[in-house]
Every structure is written in structure tokens, then in C-alpha cells.
Amino acid sequence: MTWQSPIAPGLSWYQASVGERPDYPALDGSVSVDVAIIGGGYTGLQAAFNLAKAGVSVVLIEAHRFGDGASGRNGGQLGTGQRAWPGELEAELGFERSKALFALAENAKHYLLDFARQHEIDIEFIPGQLNVAHKPGWEADYRRDAEIMAERYGYPHISFMDRGETQERLGSTRYHYGVRDTGTGHIHPLKLLVGLASTAAAAGARIHEMTPAKAIRQAGGKTLIDTPTGTITADRVLIATNAYIGNLEPVTAAHVMPIRSFIGATVPLDKFPSVISGSEAVADSRFVVRYFRKSRDGRLLFGGREAYTSDSPRDISTHIRRQIAEIYPELEGIEMVNAWGGSVGITLPRKPFAREVMPGVTSIGGFSGHGVMLSNYSGKLYADSILGQGQELDLFKELKIPAFPGGARFRSPLLFLALTWYALRDRL
Numbered sequence: 001m002t003w004q005s006p007i008a009p010g011l012s013w014y015q016a017s018v019g020e021r022p023d024y025p026a027l028d029g030s031v032s033v034d035v036a037i038i039g040g041g042y043t044g045l046q047a048a049f050n051l052a053k054a055g056v057s058v059v060l061i062e063a064h065r066f067g068d069g070a071s072g073r074n075g076g077q078l079g080t081g082q083r084a085w086p087g088e089l090e091a092e093l094g095f096e097r098s099k100a101l102f103a104l105a106e107n108a109k110h111y112l113l114d115f116a117r118q119h120e121i122d123i124e125f126i127p128g129q130l131n132v133a134h135k136p137g138w139e140a141d142y143r144r145d146a147e148i149m150a151e152r153y154g155y156p157h158i159s160f161m162d163r164g165e166t167q168e169r170l171g172s173t174r175y176h177y178g179v180r181d182t183g184t185g186h187i188h189p190l191k192l193l194v195g196l197a198s199t200a201a202a203a204g205a206r207i208h209e210m211t212p213a214k215a216i217r218q219a220g221g222k223t224l225i226d227t228p229t230g231t232i233t234a235d236r237v238l239i240a241t242n243a244y245i246g247n248l249e250p251v252t253a254a255h256v257m258p259i260r261s262f263i264g265a266t267v268p269l270d271k272f273p274s275v276i277s278g279s280e281a282v283a284d285s286r287f288v289v290r291y292f293r294k295s296r297d298g299r300l301l302f303g304g305r306e307a308y309t310s311d312s313p314r315d316i317s318t319h320i321r322r323q324i325a326e327i328y329p330e331l332e333g334i335e336m337v338n339a340w341g342g343s344v345g346i347t348l349p350r351k352p353f354a355r356e357v358m359p360g361v362t363s364i365g366g367f368s369g370h371g372v373m374l375s376n377y378s379g380k381l382y383a384d385s386i387l388g389q390g391q392e393l394d395l396f397k398e399l400k401i402p403a404f405p406g407g408a409r410f411r412s413p414l415l416f417l418a419l420t421w422y423a424l425r426d427r428l
């Protein structure tokens, strides 16, 4: 029977295309380890892999199945840099730190692609990304940003696209101009996750599905994690639950909020060769960003709708189909084979959250929709920090991430109002 994630709606096309995945047994009983990891997405599994490879005894527990969180259900776009554009980071943090954060993201990109290559994981990488403007008026900014990237950040792969080029590459007249980034691309996220889990297990990490952490406590200089069948005792703990933290740990929960995002997959677009003829990933300039791309077998994978409450929309396909038709009228009524959602972990300033939340317990998440490459690399950087091999994670730890206002009770309604206002502005 096909597995349906209990924490996210819909069967994803990724699941359908991967088919049966290996099962990993639930943890049975109590164990003592050097490092325990809670959460089996990219962040947790990369940390487990890198620690096990170095000979550290590590156990990872995942409440459901690997890939049920954002890592198995996302848009697959790698992007470049941080979620915030370098100019914005530079104004806030100064040039040196902004440049260091850009370099970290480039390291993340190379790390991910090298990791897949080395471990022969077919992640279906397709190069290229287009960032396109849904409104006129910011053309000079787009041009300048492309120049800044080349001149100040030494990244020569971004070029400005005028209206003609934008519309030609997209096969749509709905966007005005944009930039093309030939130094990045998009991947099949679940294939990466499945390959990563088996690579971590082969390196000696003990990884367990269907094992929720129920509580985290501290005693005698150790951290104890209660599970349904026992207790994990560890010197160090990584909380890698991101948007799915729930009530497990209050500091993470106060700083990382879940937002639901939804994606639909169409049948292959063989009859519509002009739709993204270069097969790049596309992200637009809306606050509720529309992100779309073609899979290796030519389907349109279109993400766009967001929800700020835990309710799932009744018919994800209908909403996604409507958004597709706004951009590609010729695809009106196109058959959707899968539609699904997942929770993106966001922070207030849309920058990653990495913090010691209790002695010896680090929490990492809040990549704010830009986590495919950053979460993989953050897991590796966490391992490096345990092994005393690098300080790059400190760049994230030093970022000022305030808690969401309103406390546990009111932050969702407040955020709902704020985000609904921004979403409304997209439509005006």
C-alpha cells in the first residue's frame, strides 16, 4: 500500500516516481550515544552521515518516514546565496558578513552536488534558474543586482533578461523581465533524501523511522530523549525538526513557524515545447512566490499556494491549475497527476535559525523556503562543529533571529493577518 505522510496532505509525485522506499526499523529500547539527532530530513541525515563517517556513535530518530517532512516534498530549486538578496544582507550586516554568507551558500551548493556525485545518487539535476518579475518598475534593480553579483560577489553566472528574452524562455507573456542564473539548478528532492538515508546508514549511523521524540530532559550532564519504547542518553543533541517542531522544544517553536506550501504535478507537456524551453527552474517576484519547473520527464511541477493555518485546502489541484492557467492559458484544464503540500519553516527575518537551546542541544532550521542546499550543508556544518573541524555554522548562529511576537497562542493569528495582507498586495 502507498504510504501517506500523516503530517502533510497529498501523495507527492516524488513518492509516486520513486516507488517503494527502504524501511528503517523503529528504535526499540534505550541507548547511549555520543550524539542523538531528532528529525530525519536533510539537516538531520547529513549530520548523522558526517558524524558516523568520522567514527562518532550517532543515533537519529524520525517520527514518521524519511521524506515526510519538507525534504521529501519541496520544489527542488537550489537557488543561489541566501533567501535574502546580498544587497539586503549587506545593508544590515556589512559587506564582509554578507560576502561570507554568500560564500557559505556557494559551498552548500557545491557540497550537495558533490555529495550526490560521490555517492552515485541520481538526483536528476537540471541546470539553470530564472527569477522573473510579475510587475513592471523594478527593471533597474534587477540589472543592478546582476552587476553586483558579478562585481562584488565574484559570481558571474547571473545575467539580466529583457522582456523579449524572459517571455521567450518562459513561453509566457505574463512576466516583464528577470535574471537568468546558469550557476544553479533543480533536483528531485526525494531521490536525494532516499539516497542520503542509505548513505548515512552505510556509514554506520543508526537511523530509525517511526520513532518520535516525546520529550527532551537533562540530567547528570547528559541529555535524555524519551521515545515510545525507552530513553536515548546523549552527550550532544541536534534538533532538526524544523517546521514540524510542535511542542517538543519551546525556543525553536518560538522562532521557527510553519507555513504550508502546495505543489501540483501535471502530465508530461510534450505538446507544449515552448513552456520553459530551456528547462530552467522558475521563481517569481510575488510575496507568495510561484515556483515552477519541468521534471526530467517533462511534467510541470508548479508550487504557489500558501496557507497560514494548519487546515489543508480541500482541493489543492484546482488552485494550482488556476495559477498555471494564469501564466499559461493554453494549459487550462491540464491533467494533474498529483497535488500535495508540506510545511516550510520560516523565521521572522527569513534567515536560518541555529542556536544552542539547552546545554549541548543545538537546534537548526528556519531556512525560510531556501533550505534545499542550506539544510544539507547545515547538517554537515553541525557535524564539523562537533568534530572541531570548522566554525562556518557560527555565521548562522550569529544572525539575530527574534521570536515571533504574540507567544505560542497569538503568533499564528498575527502572522496570518500579516501574511494575508502581503498575499493580497500580490494580487493588487
Ligand SMILES: Cc1cc2nc3c(=O)[nH]c(=O)nc-3n(C[C@H](O)[C@H](O)[C@H](O)COP(=O)(O)OP(=O)(O)OC[C@H]3O[C@@H](n4cnc5c(N)ncnc54)[C@H](O)[C@@H]3O)c2cc1C
Pocket: 007, 038, 039, 040, 041, 042, 043, 044, 061, 062, 063, 064, 065, 066, 067, 068, 069, 070, 071, 072, 073, 074, 075, 076, 077, 078, 079, 211, 212, 213, 214, 240, 241, 242, 243, 244, 245, 246, 248, 261, 262, 263, 291, 303, 341, 342, 343, 344, 345, 364, 365, 367, 368, 369, 370, 371, 372, 373, 375
Ligand atoms: C512545499 C515546499 C516547497 C519547498 N520548496 C523549496 C525549494 O524549491 N527550494 C528550497 O531551497 N527549499 C524549499 N523548501 C524548503 C526545504 O524543503 C526545507 O528548507 C528543507 O527540506 C528543510 O530540511 P530539514 O531537514 O531542516 O527539515 P524537514 O525535512 O522538514 O525534516 C524535519 C523532520 O523532523 C521530523 N520530526 C518532527 N518532530 C519530530 C519528533 N518529535 N521526533 C522525531 N522526528 C520529528 C519530521 O517528521 C520531519 O521529517 C520547500 C518546502 C516545502 C514544504
